[in-house]
Amino acid sequence: MSHVLNNFLSENLNELKSQGLYNEIEPVDGPNGAKISVKGSELINLSSNNYLGLATNPELKQIAKEAVDKYGVGAGAVRTINGTLDLHVKLEQKLAEFKGTEAAISYQSGFNCNMAAISAVMDKNDAILSDQLNHASIIDGCRLSRAKIIAFNHSDMDDLRAKAKAATESGQYNKVMVITDGVFSMDGDIAKLPEIVAIAKEFDLITYVDDAHGSGVTGKGKGTVKQFGLEKEIDFQIGTLSKAIGVVGGYVAGKQDLIDWLKVRSRPFLFSTALPPGDVAAITAAVQIIIDSTELHDKLWDNGDYLKAGLAKLGFDIGASETPITPCIIGDEKLTQTFSKRLFEEGVYAKSIVFPTVPKGAGRVRNMPTAAHTKEMLDEAIAAYEKVGKELGVIK
Numbered sequence: 001m002s003h004v005l006n007n008f009l010s011e012n013l014n015e016l017k018s019q020g021l022y023n024e025i026e027p028v029d030g031p032n033g034a035k036i037s038v039k040g041s042e043l044i045n046l047s048s049n050n051y052l053g054l055a056t057n058p059e060l061k062q063i064a065k066e067a068v069d070k071y072g073v074g075a076g077a078v079r080t081i082n083g084t085l086d087l088h089v090k091l092e093q094k095l096a097e098f099k100g101t102e103a104a105i106s107y108q109s110g111f112n113c114n115m116a117a118i119s120a121v122m123d124k125n126d127a128i129l130s131d132q133l134n135h136a137s138i139i140d141g142c143r144l145s146r147a148k149i150i151a152f153n154h155s156d157m158d159d160l161r162a163k164a165k166a167a168t169e170s171g172q173y174n175k176v177m178v179i180t181d182g183v184f185s186m187d188g189d190i191a192k193l194p195e196i197v198a199i200a201k202e203f204d205l206i207t208y209v210d211d212a213h214g215s216g217v218t219g220k221g222k223g224t225v226k227q228f229g230l231e232k233e234i235d236f237q238i239g240t241l242s243k244a245i246g247v248v249g250g251y252v253a254g255k256q257d258l259i260d261w262l263k264v265r266s267r268p269f270l271f272s273t274a275l276p277p278g279d280v281a282a283i284t285a286a287v288q289i290i291i292d293s294t295e296l297h298d299k300l301w302d303n304g305d306y307l308k309a310g311l312a313k314l315g316f317d318i319g320a321s322e323t324p325i326t327p328c329i330i331g332d333e334k335l336t337q338t339f340s341k342r343l344f345e346e347g348v349y350a351k352s353i354v355f356p357t358v359p360k361g362a363g364r365v366r367n368m369p370t371a372a373h374t375k376e377m378l379d380e381a382i383a384a385y386e387k388v389g390k391e392l393g394v395i396k
């Protein structure tokens, strides 16, 4: 065993622990629903991305079981050998219908979808204009492509326009892409897609929107691109199948030519085993539920509005979210962590998010209400917030 590695690990782990930055993970011992069980205690769960409650939907569980019975537990190969089941083809047709595009391609996760898609199209002779607050998987996907990464200030359209102009007029790059989250998950704000599209048109930029937190949530469930009616304008519509859709996976929806190219050039499609059949069957049915009805969507938004109103009335700073994501901004990092720990003791699971995920001094407890919560659960959570908030002097 390497001494160099041992020293590296023990030094760094000890440093993290001494700074209180080492994250101890508590396993959940049951479904990740509106309530969860951790170490035998029941908690109201305000930390999942299971926006519509589909992760625990009984009908989807049944469909997954039936697919496992018919196809087995694994796809057996990568998509380009013989891992493409008829189930994958059906899923991709359903995703294209869902997103209003010619075609779609699925991947094993949202994270690896960004690894796959960006580097299949962009290379070292290109540039990418990337919102400063983009998700880690977008940042890694950009790095992997070896294109020049030009960050623009968060949702600052003057900055984007100036940088788009400079990049295109420099003549240094073959292609220039603009890339953004559809919904930013730390604050719940929505990307300014109409302005981004206008700038993209002016400078002939490739447009790439990762709507991981938008699908199922914005645009009556159809996502942020749909909300603005821009399905024909955005080149890459990226989504995850692991948040509102409730299972696992990622996808790109776009023009047929783009999808054909990704099928021959995106490396996780070529070199990593296809999504398993039970998951694929459940995902396809979950997307159908979202296409067919806004019932869960409406319940989600109703619950989001209810939680926001309750916390704001108590005097908490809930930021400027435009979606059900409800940050409760505390500020100081230590106080934020103490707040979250006290909520846990009061029966509410709501995670603290601090630097470096958000700027220094902007620590917050982030709440993710879902369609599966009842008003009684939200009332209990609001009561816990009131108790802890007064105790720690965050509210009067």
Ligand SMILES: *Cc1c(COP(=O)(O)O)cnc(C)c1O
Binding pocket: 109, 110, 111, 112, 135, 137, 138, 181, 185, 210, 211, 212, 213, 240, 241, 242, 243, 248, 249, 250
């Ligand atoms: C969560 C998230 C991902 C990762 O999706 P997974 O399916 O969990 O891998 C990618 N992009 C964005 C913007 C996300 O919020």
